Amino acid sequence: MTAGPFTIALAGNPNVGKSTLFNALTGSRQHVGNWPGKTVEKKEGRTTINGRDIVVVDLPGTYSLAAHSVEEIIARDFIICERPQVIIVVVDAANLERNLYLACQILELETPAVLALNMSDEAHKRGVHLDPQALSAALGGIPVVETVGSRGIGLDALKAAIQTALAGSSQPFHLAYDALIEAGIARLAARIGAYPELTAVYPARWLALKLLEADTGIVAQLEREYPALIGAARTIAQNIAETLGDELEILIADQRYQFIGSVISASVTRTGRAQITPSERIDTILTHRIWGIPLFLALMWVVFQFTANVSAPFVDWIDGVISGPITRWASTLLTALGLGGSWVQSLVTDGIIAGVGGVLVFIPVLTFLYLAIALLEDSGYMARAAFIMDRVMRILGLHGKSFLPLLIGFGCTVPAIYATRTLEHEQDRKLTGFLATFMSCGARLPVYVVFASLFFGARAGNLIFALYLLGIVVAFVTGWIMKHLIYRGQPPHPFVMELPPYRLPTLSSVLRTIRGRIQEFVQRAFTIILACSVIIWLLMALPATLDWRDFNQVSISDSWFGAISGVAAPAFAPAGFGQPEAAGVLLSGFIAKEVIIGTISQIYGGETADEADSSTPSTLADDLREIVYTFGQAAVLTAQEAINILPRTANLLPGVDLPEANFLPLEAETDAASGQMNQALTQAFTPLSAVAFTVFVLLYVPCLTALTAMRLEFGVRWMLYQVVYTAAVAWVGAVAVYQGGLLLGLGGG
Amino acid sequence: MNTSRTLDHLMPGQTARVRRVGSAGALRRRLLDMGLVRGAEIEMLKRAPLGDPIEYRVRGYHLSLRQAEARMIEIEA
Structure with missing residues (x-):
């Protein structure tokens, strides 16, 4: 490290496989997308060239360094201010003309550079033959290397070229103008x-x-x-x-x-005539004048089915394992240590294990969601979605590109807010971020699932779908109001978007995406959710009277938690859920939507858990067998749900009634703990107040992390607008549902 | 100047050469950066299902422009 660490930067247009090359070079984990301007975050990795440690920075994909978009400013400022020793200009070998425009601008910055002709295999297939030496000569002698990032081809040559550029004292490139x-x-x-x-x-x-x-x-x-x-x-x-x-x-x-x-x-x-590429042939169908929109809607429906139904069996499996064997093992262990029935056991099972479980059950949901999104992005369809939706998004004063963050909002509001960086203009970003919270996020789904399946049984799907729809409608109305009242009379921003060629997503890149995002979720969730779970357990264990002899011996209504919830509860009475327990659940949901179900199971089902686990003595072997058996069951059910997307989608059409696959008829078994919770919930809610409650959960204040992201991206004031607006809309919405339902005579449940 | 046409008038499959990019500011900068400079050949491919935006082929890649943006680009008659 005598000369300090070397930094090299990767620059290039969007959709040229820059991230893939970055991954191949560094082996790091990071997302590869196919959306114009996707890579906004600065990504760093490390590689070794000739035994020397080198920092590699992945710059945002840009078409120019004109500094008209955030990405361009980030890329340009990095090159000017951080002075990387070498810039690798990644270009799409099959689409050299526009790619070289950025390359020229980078060369004009007079930093040593290497030109990587990426996806050169694709270019050859399309009959485009490049002469690297002639190209190098025409560009003032910079090293030119052919690479295929997705297959790691040309990496050694690239590293050698980087060395040449590092050592070289080549003349600064001057493009001769008039x-x-x-x-x-x-x-x-x-x-x-x-x-x-x-x-x-x-x-x-x-x-x-x-x-x-x-x-x-x-x-x-x-x-x-x-x-x-x-x-x-x-x-x-x-x-x-x-x-x-x-x-x-x-x-x-x-x-x-x-x-x-x-x-x-x-x-x-x-060589050969320019012919219609397979990508163009696909596009004639996917953006077809008549079929484009139905196909778009069908794809979105499939994405939805994927996250809502296909993930469900493994959610149940994880839930079953945590609340069954794992809780039993912990209790057995603590009893052996002489702590059976003590507050320590309560903390471990009701606080820690419940909290950990609350995190883990999301892994299947998010895995399927991120799988769907990664496929859409990496295949190039996301840009088509923007192309198809632009006319609609414009009604809200938004860009077709706003569709992406809004779609991601169905997964999680936090990445949705960061995804707004793909939009060029601050106003678009803020408005899109503001509306993204109404896209019902993945963490809210389990709340709907619990309430809908409990109160509406087989028709649960209808309520869930209606809630998603309501979120979209509220977003539309909000956007329309803002466009016509707040941003009235301002000119629209440029749309101008590349439609990249369709590409087959590579398995490794999709898996890397999913793994990275799940890891991030688990890390974030473990710290926040575990802490919240323990804090809530503590609040519930602490008696409001502050009499320490009653610690962990009080009923919830006599605890601190009950006291706080009790103060807030009357505000929700007009919406039909004025009990302190419901207020407490909502309170915890403000910290993170993921803990809502955890809190519900603690508040409504947790108290009797101790009796449940001692009543079923089982051996370790029994437990292990059960875990393996139920895992197999979940795998079969997942396949069944995936297959059933087809008949379910077809059955949406009038007059079609395809049978659904049914490999394993679901037994109507519920484990003791959730059975307890369900019973408590049916006593606390009527079907109508359950609907009002889910409406409130849909619309109310985004979680702490989302608000933090908003504060960082859009500023404190914008974040506060969001808090006030969502709280107001949620309260009005829930009250309207409940009071409206009562007027229609739906109150008796 | 009576033959001055703009890009939004092209029908699917028609090709033209760019004469000048009108407009100003961010939009013009972006259009120039994307290769819509004088003499660039541009082919209209199709309209989005809802009629707008419009997909073009220019410099070997596909570009979509809103109709209002295409109207800013004068083409050779």
Whole structure:
């Protein structure tokens, strides 16, 4: 480490397999998407070249360094300020022309660079033949390497090229513009030379070019301190524009593309006629004038089925294992230690194990959700979804791209908020993030499932679907109001979006995505949810009277938890769930939606758990056999649910009634603990108040983590708007459902 | 100038050359960056199912523009 660590950066257009190459280079875990502008986060990894540790930074995918979007600003600032020793410019070998535009801009920044012709196999297949040496020569001698990131091809050559670039003292690349522009650049660069503090940061020629282009970012940065320089740039640019008859911004872009044209004709040969690619053939169906929308809706329905039903058997399995064998083992162990029946046992089983279980049951749900999203993103369909939906999203004053964060919102509000960074404009981002919380997140689903299946049995699906729909309607109404009242009269932002070619998602990248996201969830959930579970257990164990002799011996209503909930409860009486227990559950849900079910099972079912586990003596072998057997059962049921998506989807059509697969008829068995909880819930709620309660859970304040994300992305004020608005909407919605239901005579349940 | 046409008038399968990108600010910058400079060949492929946006092929890749954005681009008659 004598010379300090080396940093290299990966730059490139979106959808060129940059993330895949990053993964191949570093072996790190990170998501690979196929959505324009997907990689907003700065991703770092490490690799070794010739025994030397090197930091690799994955820059956001951009089309330009013009600093008109967040991604462009991040990428440009990193290159200028952090000065990576080498930049790997990743380009799609099959789509060189537009890709080289960014490459030129990076080369003009005069940092050592390597050009990686990625997905060169795809290019060859399409009859595009590249001559790396000719390309290198045309681009001023920078190393050019052919790679296939998804299969790790060309990595050694790339590493060798990085070394060459590190060692090399190649001339800075100068794209030769029109003589008049060159004269202007030279004059301005000379003036810039008088400011050593500027030339210390920016290459003089590059800065001169940017000032002549009237780059908004750079001009804004320098306007205050260097008014004379900016003024001079304006005069020079104006003179050139008058002589050449067009603005310099246009002329410079023109000439970059002209230069690229000459580079391409020197280094690329095409064999065979340009033919319709398989991707285009797929697209004629998926964005078809008539079939496009039904196919889009069907795909979304399948995604929904995947997360709601296909994941269910394993949710039940994990729940069964935790509340059955694991709780029994813990109790047995603690009894052997002489702590049976003590508060320690209560803490372990009701606080810790219940909390851990509350985290683990989400793994199947989120796995299937992330699987669906990763497939949509990596295949390229996400951009088509935006293409198809733009006309609709525009009604809300949003971009077709807003559809993605909103869709992700069905998984979790937190990534949805971060996904809004794919939008270029702050207003779009804020509005999309604001609406994303109404997309019912994955953590809210189990609440609906518990209530719907308990109160509506076989028709549970109807209530759940209606809740999702209600969230969407509330989002639409909110968006419409904001567009017409708050953002009235503002011009729409550019749409301009690439439709990348369809690609077969690679299994490893999809699995890496899922694993990364699940890991993140579990880590986050364990700390927060475990802490909350224990705190709630503590609040329930602490007597409100503060009489320590009663610790862990009080009923919930006499505990601190009961006292706090009791204060809040009357506010919910008009919505039909004015009991302190319900208020307590909602209180815990503010900390994280994931704990709602955990709290419900603690509050409504937890108290009698001690009797349940001592009543079923079983051996370790019995337990293990049961775990394995129920696992097999869950696997079969998962397959069954996956197959049943087909008949269920077809059955949506009128007149179609396909039979559903039924490998394992579900026994109507419920384990003791959840049976207890269900009984308590049916006593506490009527079907109507259960609906009002789920409506409230759907609409109310996003969880602490989501609010933290909002605060970081959109600012404190916007976050507070969100809290107030969601609380108000949820209360009004729940009260309207309950009071409306009573008026319609649905109250007697 | 009476022959001045804009990109949104192309029918599916029709090809034209860009004459000039009108508009200004962020939209023009983005259109230029995406390769819609003078002389670029652009083919209209299709409209989205709801009529807007429109899909084009330019410089070997597929680009979608809203109709209002396509109207900013003058093409050779």
